[in-house]
Amino acid sequence: MGISSQINYYEKKAIDQRVRYTQKQCAVLSNQIVNNGFRNYNMSSLSGESGASIFEVEQLANNLEGRILLIDSHFKILADTYNRNCGKYLVTKETIHAMNGEKVSYRYIGDQYLQIILPIEDKSSEKPDIRGLIIAVVSLHNCNEMSEYLYDQRDNLLGIFIIITIIFSVLVALLIRNSFRRMQNELDIIAAGHQEEGLVEENFREFYNLSSTFNKIINRYKELENTRQEFVSNVSHELKTPITSMKILADSLLMQPDVPVELYEExxxxxxxxxxxxxxxxxxxxTLVKMDKTQANLNISSVKINDLLEVLLKRISPIAEKRGIKIRLETMREVIAEVDEVKLSLACNNLIENAVKYNDDNGSVDVSLNADHKFFYIRVKDTGCGIPEDCQEQIFERFYRVDKARSRETGGTGLGLAITRNVILMHKGSIRVHSKEGEGSTFIIRIPLNYIG
Incomplete structure (x- = not known):
């Protein structure tokens, strides 16, 4: 709210208080007139009793710094504190409405006065009887003086407000500058290679949110760096292990001059x-590098997922039959989706092969397909050893193995589930696992029917 608006607000409030005070005093006078009778307030025929009553009216007019007129039911002016219009008639639109019992709001007379009309009601009967009117003309001299004073002080108040605003703005600017400097110094330290450092969270909400976001970025960078280092270490180890084995075998052959053919072949x-x-x-x-979801290109086409799964199960069934593992396919409906057939086949093949590799002999693998109006779902369930609960979050990471010895025996590289997850993410889908040790594992894939690039 501006200063001028505030002045107008206080001016109107002062006028309203003046009106209420006048109405209250006139209501008291109205009761006295009804009790004493109109004849005691007729200034044209003064008597001893009427003189005292007229004195009360004049005293009220003095208190209001204005003028009081008393009008009977015939619109005749009985009393006028200015003693000008006694005996005359006052018929106006306002007096007619007020005499009919309608509420009449006050109105301005010039800039200095208000006219307030209040009915004189006899409330002794069941239906109030209007006996006349009190017209009060009230001075606004004090209210106008207050407004003039406030307007005179407006420039001073505006100047003080501007000075306070400038001081406050300078203080806030200094605080913001200091916060930016501290943040810049901390970022310089982090940029110099001290990744273990973080930003101090400031008191201002905006700086607090900014510092929190920077800290999340730094923590994410640390996680990526740790993942990169672990990945390099795992790649080095996985590539080095076969080379070391081949070197040992070759050295063994070289150390034996006359090697039997059978041993040589072995x-x-x-x-x-x-x-x-x-x-x-x-x-x-x-494959994993090509499958990077930020770089890979998908060859999207409409594919019947039922046929895709049937082909995969026919391919894997001979491997499963050697160990007595039964593979079953259950399709709830015919599903046609927009996918990259080659990449999705690779992802599903990895899941089904894992279900066979890590299953128990004479176990079973159940593959089911279902869909709704938006997604299709592939579920691969096995009866194998299961995955420990504390390992289920890491199984999609590169080179992660729950049982390293068994993984090497089955020929796993530790990259199959990582490739599968990347393929699913490239299709804007999701994959989750439910498993319990000794009770097998269930992998569930959800992919949109219509690809959104």
């Missing part, structure tokens, strides 16, 4: 096996 088969393993690791690494 060693060479082992070397070939290690080469295949090395090749598989490199192939999976290249």
């Amino acid at each position: 060693f060479m088969n082992d070397i070939v096996h290690e080469i295949d393993r090395e090749n598989q690791i490199i192939t999976d690494l290249l």
